[in-house]
Amino acid sequence: MTGEKADLSVAARIPFRQVRGDHRVPEARGSMCPEPEQVGESDGPGRPFTAAVASRDHITVEGEPTMRLSLLGGFALRMDGRAIALPLNAQRVLAYLSLDKVSRPECDRALLAERLWVDAPTGRARGRLRTAMWRIRQASPDLVGGNTNNVWLADDVDVDVHDFSHAAHRLLSETSDLPTDPTQVAVRPAELLPSWDEDWLMLAREQLRQLWMHALEASARRLLDAGMIPQAIDQLLVVVAEEPLRESAQALLIEAYLREGNMCEARRQLASFARQLWTVLRVRPSRDLCERVGGELNVERLR
Known part of the structure; x- marks a missing residue:
């Protein structure tokens, strides 16, 4: 219960975001929502995947947050300088997507679930992935994107491993x-x-x-x-x-x-x-x- 309260408190602090046009996108508040594992291929309670995650096409967002993910020395996620707490499985998803992005821009959903939950049956592993994705979007819908088959870390997320890799390749x-x-x-x-x-x-x-x-x-x-x-x-x-x-x-x-x-x-x-x-x-x-x-x-x- 402590982890769930912490996640909901993070979501409660995120206001509506004004995006291009007249649409306003609220964050999931989730306390009365069913567990994401029970809602098919959605990444959130009752929301189809196509509406739940960001498109790969760039969208201009007013007041877009600065997102920084640190993996060297330990996991840390900060948005606009504020530390964001995530459950361990959500951290694992972000970490894997960050490292996978070094070699390829997108990650297959089935492969990601299989790699992160090796000992779990296929259905249970995919359910855990959906739950983790939902938790991530409670912190911010801008962290990850995806479609029916693939997911990826958003391009706007700064990652210390990527910075190190780019600096090293410049030297090479x-x-x-x-x-x-x-x-x-x-x-x-x-x-x-x-x-x-x-x-x-x-x-x-x-x-x-x-x-x-x-x-x-x-x-x-x-x-x-x-x-x-x-x-x-x-x-x-x-x-x-x-x-x-x-x-x-x-x-x-x-x-x-x-x-x-x-x-x-x-x-x-x-x-x-x-x-x-x-x-x-x-x-x-x-x-x-x-x-x-x-x-x-x-x-x-x-x-």
């Missing part, structure tokens, strides 16, 4: 400029929804980690080519600390030491890398990497 672009503040790039992003135990999050977390390391390497390479060797070394040390067996980062770090004339540092870094590589995988660094510092290393001596 060959035409991008040097970062204005190289130290900011080296900060590891907070973990994606750290307290959530979801199978579909495992791949997303690793994708973000790999993207961050690739962006750091690209930034360091650009700094190195610009003669900013100390800054490049700082960023590469962050990468090898995160992933000690990443040979691309180790090779670039060794190259940076060589460019500033520190052969001793280069050999020490190669020796450290070779020792860890042998201990964990029983393999040696590539011949090309060893030749950069003057030939093969005797791994047995490094043990």
Whole structure:
């Protein structure tokens, strides 16, 4: 009952919105409405889907709210600077749609229900999805859109994961400029929804980690080519600390030491890398990497 009261209080604070024309769209107040799971393919009590969600076509709305969804470090939804509380299943739907939007604009309804409620029968899973969508629209009808088969996160919702992804891809672009503040790039992003135990999050977390390391390497390479060797070394040390067996980062770090004339540092870094590589995988660094510092290393001596 506490969660339902919280949701209704959020809905009660949202006034009628004036949209283009003379139509006024009220929010669902819902206390006397049947549970959404009981109303077929609607996403809300007694409302057909086509009338219940926003169209993908842009509609000019007076006083349109600023919506910000944070997933890094934990789930948080804010509208016009005000924190919005949502039930966990509604949070899961928004989080999945946000991550899915990175690769495709829309998500199949049946697939979404199946991914979020793996152990539930098909009918029950789809009912839970309808309930979650209804809860989301109680907070704001502008958060999600959809049609009979697909749902999506609205384009007006700012997502921190999207911001991070765009910044990282800018660094990976060959035409991008040097970062204005190289130290900011080296900060590891907070973990994606750290307290959530979801199978579909495992791949997303690793994708973000790999993207961050690739962006750091690209930034360091650009700094190195610009003669900013100390800054490049700082960023590469962050990468090898995160992933000690990443040979691309180790090779670039060794190259940076060589460019500033520190052969001793280069050999020490190669020796450290070779020792860890042998201990964990029983393999040696590539011949090309060893030749950069003057030939093969005797791994047995490094043990």
